[in-house]
Amino acid sequence: MNNRYAVVLAAGQGTRMKSKLYKVMHPVMGKPMVGHVVDQAQAVNLDQVVTVTGVGAETVQEYLGEKSSYVLQEEQLGTAHAVKQAASELKDKEGTTLVICGDTPLLTADTLKGLVEFHEKEGAKATVLTAHANNPFGYGRVIRSEEGAVTKIVEQKDASEAEAAVQEINTGTYCFDNKALFETLEKVKNENVQGEYYLPDVIEILKNQSELVAAFQLDNMDEALGVNDRVALAQANKVMKERINEQHMRNGVTMIDPANTYIESDVVIGQDTLVEPGVYLKGSTTIGEDCTIGAHSVIVDSTIGNGVNVTSSMIEESIMGDYSDIGPSSHLRPQTVLKESVHIGNFVEVKKATIGKKTKIGHLTYVGDAELGEDINIGCGTVFVNYDGKNKHKITVGDNSFIGCNTNLIAPVTVEKNTYIAAGSTITDTVPENSLAIARARQTIKEDYINKMSIKD
Incomplete structure (x- = not known):
């Protein structure tokens, strides 16, 4: 098999996005566009990915990390100029190079794999990924000869009336013989309306040199979507959502x-x-x-076991063990671990706590910075008072304990196993094993109080 490389074009400023966020870093269903592109391209079994960055280069490099090497396009002088920046990484290498835009998140691994395999099977110097568009406005048009061969690609701004009527469009994704690509880039000129160096001109130059230029057409036009503004971003999210949901259902x-x-x-x-x-x-x-x-x-970023029931609740960076349940209207905050068969009822908030097997926290309770054992019952309105105004402190509750309603546990404190805490207690000291703790004022009755108040009035 040939060596295979990819050049990801991610240098565009994305001014039409009207955003402080670098264009290719805008997420589509939770993942930056450039992340979708690189991950799908990896299905082609690439030997190297080179990402061409511009403004916001550090953000892209931080996200992609070791998935790619990087080159900088300091001036935005067109797509051919952008690819040319990768010469330092790829120029003298033998093999196939996939050129793909970082703002085309809907391209699939199957399509990219099919494109590369078709290109290599045909023995072409270049292969264009095309699509049929009912409304081709804004896309470069693929111009073919009478025999059906690709002769050139013309941008919307430079198209004649006849060329603009063509409905086969250039998706902006290509395969090239690597050496032929970088040799031909040296011949590209900027004699066009924008004064830019267009990558599609490589196709025309190769064709004029009697080299074979092939075309591989998409089955689904949706994959060709390039995201240049928020409207297209919303469209990409919709398509990606439908694709993801269908895969899960299947x-x-x-x-x-x-x-x-x-x-x-x-x-x-x-x-x-x-x-x-x-x-x-x-x-x-x-x-x-x-x-x-x-x-x-x-x-969000959580692990949910088997047989778990989540009812109208929010879970963040937490773990729910098998057969546990939560809700409605409860919240697991980061670093919460529920072991098997834990019950979290309604209006409960848990943060940075481990809850042992079969423990029940029914309702209207806050548990924070705590470790709870197994088979504990936490009564309604219990508060784990973990913050002293400066620092968080830990609370530990042992197995088989019963915490009565409206209990305040003042951290740091330990409640040992097999204990009872009476409802309405405020616990500040260790509760020893097998004991009952009562920490509340004794009830006082003022008889005939209402009548005395009436006389005073």
């Missing part, structure tokens, strides 16, 4: 209303899990089998 996930279900690209979901409308699953979330993710729940 893999055995049930969705009640896919049009109103949002699942980002790196989420993993097990078979026979039910996802209800309004759910948003984000980041590197993994959900097991046989779960129910209830309507309007949000789960």
